[in-house]
Structure formats: structure tokens, C-alpha cells
Amino acid sequence: MTSPVAELKLSDYLLGTEEKRKAFADDLYTSLRETGFVVLTDHGINLSRLHEAYDIIADFFALPEEEKRDYMIGMDGQRGFTPFGREHAKGVEAADLKEFWHVGRDEIKPNVWPERPAAFRAEVGWLYDALDETGLLLLQALTGPLDLPEEYFDEMAGGGNSILRLLHYPAIPEDADPASIRAAAHEDINLITLLVSASASGLELLGRDGEWRAIEAPADAIIADAGDMLARITNNHIPATTHRVVNPDNSRDVRYSMPFFLHPRPDAMLSCLPQFRDGSEDPDITGQGFLEQRLREIGLS
Ligand SMILES: O=C(O)CCC(=O)C(=O)O
Ligand SMILES: [Fe+2]
Numbered sequence: 001m002t003s004p005v006a007e008l009k010l011s012d013y014l015l016g017t018e019e020k021r022k023a024f025a026d027d028l029y030t031s032l033r034e035t036g037f038v039v040l041t042d043h044g045i046n047l048s049r050l051h052e053a054y055d056i057i058a059d060f061f062a063l064p065e066e067e068k069r070d071y072m073i074g075m076d077g078q079r080g081f082t083p084f085g086r087e088h089a090k091g092v093e094a095a096d097l098k099e100f101w102h103v104g105r106d107e108i109k110p111n112v113w114p115e116r117p118a119a120f121r122a123e124v125g126w127l128y129d130a131l132d133e134t135g136l137l138l139l140q141a142l143t144g145p146l147d148l149p150e151e152y153f154d155e156m157a158g159g160g161n162s163i164l165r166l167l168h169y170p171a172i173p174e175d176a177d178p179a180s181i182r183a184a185a186h187e188d189i190n191l192i193t194l195l196v197s198a199s200a201s202g203l204e205l206l207g208r209d210g211e212w213r214a215i216e217a218p219a220d221a222i223i224a225d226a227g228d229m230l231a232r233i234t235n236n237h238i239p240a241t242t243h244r245v246v247n248p249d250n251s252r253d254v255r256y257s258m259p260f261f262l263h264p265r266p267d268a269m270l271s272c273l274p275q276f277r278d279g280s281e282d283p284d285i286t287g288q289g290f291l292e293q294r295l296r297e298i299g300l301s
Helices: 010-015 018-034 047-061 065-069 120-142 152-157 228-233 287-297
Strands: 006-009 037-041 080-082 099-103 163-169 183-186 192-196 203-206 212-214 222-226 243-245 255-262
Touching (some): 010 018, 010 120, 018 037, 018 222, 047 120, 120 192, 120 222, 228 287
Parallel strands (some): 006 037
Antiparallel strands (some): 080 099, 099 163, 163 255, 183 243, 203 212, 203 243
């Protein structure tokens, strides 16, 4: 039996006593290690602005398909629009039942922005920065339990190649491949992922006991999970969390969600930490090298 997902207040880390900060960091580490997930409350991200962002992305996805397709750029899906039926999980043939928009760091690859809704760029840009800051704080908290210098992850991932994904899962089309679900079981590529709670349920996590469980989190909480890159540098001491999004009971129900994938800088070396080396660790690879390898595996490159 896995332990339940911890619910932690980010304010304990930001504003708490030394004791509170340490308890936060230890609980974060233990929950990620044992359940792969943590639920963050009191995270300080402006909630009314967050709800507005959901309205704005719903307006964007409601635009005509041809207009959205104007924002398909390049083939690697790292910026702009990716249409329904394109991405599939690694090792799965059936495509996921979703369309999405990616925002990244302009300095690494320039963003594209839709002409409408008018507030898209400002509000989505704000959310990117807020989640980037929150994600780096979580990584900073992990440096205690991982016995690393406090600035370790700021150097690896500050100004990194992180991606905010705005997701729309439309009503399930009648002709959908019966093998397809909204998002097939997968692990995220990056260090950690932050999910600002979605507009509807459906997210499930594969427990270390092999059981799928629906994620239950209070409204407005942020769910954080560990990705492949964190697993790699800890030699699976913090394993990447397998998760999926299942289809709704009512096939007409739509769903929006906004995962933020916290990535290292492209040239940062993903090197197994010394305390986890036992000969079974993966070889060193740059953030960019690992990303390219994984994008090929999910049909985005
Ligand atoms: O929509 C969600 O809640 C999760 C999406 C997800 O896991 C992903 O896009 O990697
Ligand atoms: Fe994911």
C-alpha cells in the first residue's frame, strides 16, 4: 500500500520558521519518492487571475480550427498550437484525445501568440512566470533532503527550457479510436511538473502498488509530480510518476488543464548525483539531448 499523497502548504516554506521549512522539504521529498505526487495549497498564485486564464484559454480553443492551425509552427510542437490527434504517449500507437498550446522561454525559442483573445499573451505570460517561480522553489526545497547546495537547481533550471502547456480535451468524438483516451499513461520528460487544478476530474496516478487512483485535490491547489529528468539524476530514487487522463463518464464533458513542465537549461548536464551512483545510473546527457530523444518517442519531432 502506498502512502497517501501529502498535502503541503507552500507558505510554510516561504514564510515559515526554520523548523516548518525543514518539515515542508522533508514531506515534499518523501511524498514525491513514495507516491510520486504532492498537493500544494497556499501557493500564493493569484486565484482570480488563474480562473480568468482558464476562461481565456477556453475562448482560444473555441476559435475556428483553421485559425488555430495558423499557429502551428515547426514540427517539434514546442511553441504554439498542436492539433487534436497528434501526440501519443511513448510506446502507445493510439493518439491522445487532446489539442494544446505551448508557451516557452523566448530567449530559447521565440513564442508565437494568437491574435485573439486579446488578453492571451499577458495572462498566459504571467502564469508562465508564476509557475516557473513556484517550481524553482520546490526544487530549492528538495536540495535539503538531497544534500545539495541550495542554488543547485537554480543553476540547472533557472531560465530553463520550461514549457507551459494549455490543454483542451474536447467532447469525445463519435469516431474516436476506441483505443484512445484523453492522455494515455506516461511520465513527463522534465524535472517536475506543476498542474494548476484542472477544470474537471480525470487525472489518475499509478501507485507504486500498481493500482490506478484518481487524484483528489482541493479546488485551486497545485499538483506537483516528478518527471524523468529528476528520476535520472537521482537514479530513480525519486521515480518519475506514471499518470493518465481518463475519458469522462459523459462523453460530451470537456476539460481544460494547464501543466507547467519545469525543464533545465538546454546545455545543463543531467548527471546522476554522487550519492545515488551505484553503476546502474544512466550516462550524463544534456537537457536538450534528453528532450530530443523523448520528443521523437512521442511523435512531436
Ligand atoms: O491534463 C492533465 O491533467 C494532465 C496532462 C498531462 O499529464 C500532460 O500533458 O503531460
Ligand atoms: Fe503528464
